[in-house]
Amino acid sequence: MQAVTGEEMGAVDRYVIETLGYPGAMLMENAGRAVTERLLHYYHTGERFLILIGSGNNGGDGFVIARTLKDAKREVHVCLIPPEEKFKGDAKLHKNLYENAGYTWTSYDPIYFQKADIVIDALLGTGISGDIREPYSNVIEAITNAEKTVVSVDLPSGIPGDETTVPEGSLQADRTITLQQPKLSYYTYPARDYYGETEVVPIGIPPTAFEHTVKTKRNVWSASETANHWQPWAASSHKGNHGKVGIIAGSETMPGAAAIAAGAAVKSGAGLTTIATPQSVIPMVAAHVPEATYFPRENEISSFYENKDGIAVGPGTGFDTDGPEILTELIENFEGPLVVDADGLHQLAEMLDRVRARKHPLIITPHPGEMAALIGSSPRDVNSRRFEVAASFAQEHGIYVVLKGPYTLVATPEGEIWINDSGNAGLAKGGSGDVLTGIVLAFVTKTNNIQPAISSAVYMHGYTADYLLERGVPMETMNAMEMIQALPNSFREIR
DSSP states (O other): OBOBOHHHHHHHHHIIIIISOOOHHHHHHHHHHHHHHHHHHHOOSOOOEEEEEOSSHHHHHHHHHHHHHHHTTOOEEEEEOSOGGGOOHHHHHHHHHHHHTTOOOEEOOGGGGGGOSEEEEESOGGGOOSSOOTTHHHHHHHHHHHTOEEEEESSOTTOOSSSSOOOTTOOOOSEEEEESSOBGGGGSTTTHHHHOEEEEEOOSOOHHHHHHHOOSOEEEEOHHHHHHTOOOOOTTOOGGGGOEEEEEOOOSSOHHHHHHHHHHHHHTTOSEEEEEEOGGGHHHHHTTOTTSEEEETTSOTHHHHTTOSEEEEOTTOOOSSSHHHHHHHHHHHOOSOEEEOTHHHHHHGGGHHHHHHOOSOEEEOOOHHHHHHHHTSOHHHHHHTHHHHHHHHHHHHTSEEEEOSTTOEEEOTTSOEEEEOOOOGGGOSTTHHHHHHHHHHHHHTTOSOHHHHHHHHHHHHHHHHHHHHHTTOOTTTOOHHHHHHHHHHHHHHHO
16 A cells, blocks of 8 residues: 655546546545445444535535435534635535535534534645644634544644644544545654544545556555565475574673574574674573574674675674774675664764665664764654655665664665554664564565565564564563564464
């Protein structure tokens, strides 16, 4: 499923109507009926609906919803926010159809909240740009003060469809029924907090319309995609078939990072795992990952990556003097997938020219702070334009960017974005990124199709946290070692 901005959705609508010949009024009818079907599914005990209608297409959808709810014998009151003469085109046509069916409306008055149980927000949709103006700002404030259940059509009024700033006074919905495609803002914060429970309903727009109009690909990666790209093991396979991976991780002050990353790689199917870590740290790490073999990091690094199918570098290394040398060697000479995380990222900003010259896959897994350091910005700036930052950096440097956070993004060298829809706030603690590094490394060494491998690894990382949460592990206590122990169960469910 592809996420689009409001501007892109408008272009799709125009293409469908002007090029493919679909009547706009038909699409509006489809949209309203699709929303009504969901409303009748969720609310079926005699609730009273108040539908607040704006003048654009969202308002036209509102008239279809009002008519079809009334046809279903539900109690509905309809309020128009703008003057009647503001309704044009398809919205005016559906207003006329509503009236011709014998149904009535009134001008807006906050008194109508008193007799409503469910408020349907058909005010602004994707039609807003910038601040919320009168009369809508007052109406939204009144909705908020009424403390009723609010259902928004397409997206909550005031919320932009893209990554732009959420205007002050935007509507907080309890539920949003989104039309045809998820909107980009759903996958960003703080906009996501305004949506409430959200689902996407089809309204009859053919896929070809998106292929011809939406240039930036932002696709949601979920359980079905992960299952479809699962790498089965042949009955005749041996450990060498499943990836010989190397992990450069850990230090005297952070030995756990090596154990976590390697443990996750082993549990995620890596056939042979070797850990490069300081000699003094090896006994501590080996006590937790006995399946691995070990390489003293003090030795020549070129002999470590020899015959490896994939390398991960950075978790807990505390790189100081030898970091640039190790990274340079790997970027220039290692010919398999290279995953750079944590302390490895701190060195990367100084060698981006080498990164761009590299011919083999390079994957970075930064959190917003690390991403900010790479682009010379701030975490706040990165979070305000996550899609733009991830896609542009990946495309400019010819690498894969895994921008961690809620709805982790995987950006490809071609500038495509894959949005992860698994995970919860239990991942927001030390060690969870090391788990992700291990899973990514294990997955990318098994295939030449790098993006599905990365996206599947990211999904499994989040899904494992969801698995623990559903089985009673509180987000506050969830930790990396629990996630590694739960990987076999979450893998079994997905497979």
